Amino acid sequence: xxxxxxxxxxxxxxxxxxxxxxxxxxxxxxxxxxxxxxxxxxxxxxxxxxxxxxxxxxxxxxxxxxxxxxxxxxxxxxxxxxxxxxxxxxxxxxxxxxxxxxxxxxxxxxxxxxxxxxxxxxxxxxxxxxxxxxxxxxxxxxxxxxxxxxxxxxxxxxxxxxxxxxxxxxxxxxxxxxxxxxxxxxxxxxxxxxxxxxxxxxxxxxxxxxxxxxxxxxxxxxxxxxxxxxxxxxxxxxxxxxxxxxxxxxxxxxxxxxxxxxxxxxxxxxxxxxxxxxxxxxxxxxxxxxxxxxxxxxxxxxxxxxxxxxxxxxxxxxxxxxxxxxxxxxxxxxxxxxxxxxxxxxxxxxxxxxxxxxxxxxxxxxxxxxxxxxxxxxxxxxxxxxxxxxxxxxxxxxxxxxxxxxxxxxxxxxx
Numbered sequence: 001x002x003x004x005x006x007x008x009x010x011x012x013x014x015x016x017x018x019x020x021x022x023x024x025x026x027x028x029x030x031x032x033x034x035x036x037x038x039x040x041x042x043x044x045x046x047x048x049x050x051x052x053x054x055x056x057x058x059x060x061x062x063x064x065x066x067x068x069x070x071x072x073x074x075x076x077x078x079x080x081x082x083x084x085x086x087x088x089x090x091x092x093x094x095x096x097x098x099x100x101x102x103x104x105x106x107x108x109x110x111x112x113x114x115x116x117x118x119x120x121x122x123x124x125x126x127x128x129x130x131x132x133x134x135x136x137x138x139x140x141x142x143x144x145x146x147x148x149x150x151x152x153x154x155x156x157x158x159x160x161x162x163x164x165x166x167x168x169x170x171x172x173x174x175x176x177x178x179x180x181x182x183x184x185x186x187x188x189x190x191x192x193x194x195x196x197x198x199x200x201x202x203x204x205x206x207x208x209x210x211x212x213x214x215x216x217x218x219x220x221x222x223x224x225x226x227x228x229x230x231x232x233x234x235x236x237x238x239x240x241x242x243x244x245x246x247x248x249x250x251x252x253x254x255x256x257x258x259x260x261x262x263x264x265x266x267x268x269x270x271x272x273x274x275x276x277x278x279x280x281x282x283x284x285x286x287x288x289x290x291x292x293x294x295x296x297x298x299x300x301x302x303x304x305x306x307x308x309x310x311x312x313x314x315x316x317x318x319x320x321x322x323x324x325x326x327x328x329x330x331x332x333x334x335x336x337x338x339x340x341x342x343x344x345x346x347x348x349x350x351x352x353x354x355x356x357x358x359x360x361x362x363x364x365x366x367x368x369x370x371x372x373x374x375x376x377x378x379x380x381x382x383x384x385x386x387x388x389x390x391x392x393x394x395x396x397x398x399x400x401x402x403x404x405x406x407x408x409x410x411x412x413x414x415x
Contacts, residue, residue, distance in 0.1 A: 003181050004189040008196035010174030011117045011142035015198075017172050018140045019114050023091040025170050026137055030087035032165035033134065034080040040161050041076050047157035048126065055124075055150055062314050064254025069124040069151055079130045086134045086380040092398045093140045107409040112402045114140035116198035119190055120383070121212055123204035124150040129158045131374075131381045132201075133176045137166070138380075139401040142175050144197065146190055148204075149182035156180060191216035201396075203384040206311060206337075221392065221400075223384030224339040224361065226256030227311045228369045231328040231354070233345035234267035240366065241344040242276045248342070248368040250283045254313045256385060257340050257372040261308060261318040263328045266292070269321045273297050277319075285315045292321035308335045325350050329357050336360060338387040340369040361387055361394040 001009075018026075037044070048071040055061055055069060092112050099109035118141045120132045129145055136143035147155040159178040166175045179186050191200060191212060199219050202212035206225035213220055230248055232241045248259035264272055269292070277287060277297045287293075288307045289300030300319065307318040308331070322328045325343075332341050342364035343354040351365040362372045362385075372395065374382025379397025386392050392400040 002189060004179055004186050004193065007177040007179060008117065008144055008193045011144045011177055012196050014172035014174035015116045015142040018142055018175060021140060021171065027087045029137055029166050029169040029171050030083050030134055032169050033162050034083040036161045036165050037076055037080045041073060044076055044157050045071060047153040050153040051151055064314050065124065068254050071126055071154060075127065079127055082131060082375060082381050083134050085375065086138050089138065089380045089398060091138065092402050097404060104413050105411060106413055109407045110404045111407050113405045115401055115403055117142045117144060117196060118401060119144045119197040119200040119218065121146045121187055121190065121200065121202045121208065123148045123208060126151050126154040126158060128203060129155050132383055133162050135381050135383055135398060135401055137175060139398045141401055144177045144179065144190065146179040146187055152180065152182055188215055191218060194218055201383050221386055222388040224256055224387035225311050225337045226258065226339040227260050227309065227335060227337045228257060228340045229261045229263055229332045229336060230259050230342045230344065230369065231263040232265060232268065232272055233325060233343060233347060233350055234265040235347045236268065236344050237346060238268065238272055238275065241272060242279065244344055244368050245276050246279050248370055249280060249285060249317050251370050253315050257369050259369055260310065260312055261320065263320050263322050263331060266321050266323050269296055280317060285317050288316060288318045290320040293319045325353060329354065333359055339385060340372040342367065342369050361385060
């Protein structure tokens with residue numbers, strides 16, 4: 001039996017127990033996971049160092065990719081704190097969502113239950129290993145992880161620590177499993193583990209997500225490639241608009257909620273673009289500009305059609321001057337990936353128009369798109385940002401990892 005099938009079978013067995021495991025036991029496991037992460041910081045960093053050294057031997061990786069892969073003491077502490085945050089959240093399992101009585105006196109209710117076995121295919125972000133495991137445990141799911149080859153040593157060490165915490169606190173050994181085979185064939189096999197895996201969540205580049213959607217026979221929740229926009233309206237606070245755009249692009253350019261395109265109304269472009277471009281260029285951002293933008297900031301590289309549709313995940317920004325909010329909305333709905341979009345405006349009516357007409361999982365008024373994050377939204381963490389509409393959308397917290405069960409109370413009724 002292959003590694004994938006063996007570990008998927010272990011998860012399936014574990015999921016049957018996790019479905020009725022008490023909140024107390026699950027919380028103990030999460031607390032122990034957090035403690036063990038902090039206690040094993042040196043071992044985690046040593047494993048991560050191997051991944052970083054191997055990455056340095058390969059050409060073509062960006063600084064942003066390196067940033068996503070790299071761990072340090074602060075990031076390990078953040079992961080541990082994230083585990084504690086999830087432990088403190090209300091357990092969704094067993095929640096009675098609604099209940100009603102029929103004319104024949106049957107009481108019919110909806111109760112929240114786990115999904116079962118959740119598969120995650122993701123790229124070089126070791127923090128996803130911890131976030132995914134913690135959320136699945138709290139929501140009563142078993143999880144089977146398949147990270148990228150670039151992060152394999154980090155992931156192996158993290159899962160070893162997390163599994164130890166699970167076993168010591170009474171959870172099944174198959175609660176968390178990692179596919180250590182980094183060959184693409186193993187990923188494809190996981191995509192087709194019908195009967196073992198209940199749902200598959202890809203998290204990473206557009207290429208990865210497309211591959212999973214095209215090859216999976218297991219149900220997939222599509223998470224977001226993030227071609228995110230900020231539109232600066234003609235009525236705006238210029239200083240606020242500069243601050244928001246600068247943060248959205250430069251805070252962490254390698255993540256999916258970073259801004260990739262800046263749209264600016266022509267009425268304020270002459271005042272706004274020199275200010276914001278100076279800050280961006282000083283920070284090392286390369287600007288891909290439309291012809292109207294280049295008339296104002298000629299140092300920008302002339303944008304091509306593909307630039308409007310590109311998720312750079314790097315210090316590159318496409319900039320376009322538009323004549324109206326309608327043009328901005330049309331551009332966003334054409335090129336956006338339905339992830340996170342923002343307007344900076346002092347006009348209430350135009351902010352409402354933007355909120356109503358932009359089709360995205362998260363739409364902002366006067367704030368950076370960098371806030372689209374499960375922890376920031378108070379969800380304790382996230383499995384990813386769902387950009388589809390079934391069965392969940394936006395940051396996927398605990399409730400997104402559950403389904404419903406109908407429960408019916410009778411007193412001898414027959415049909």
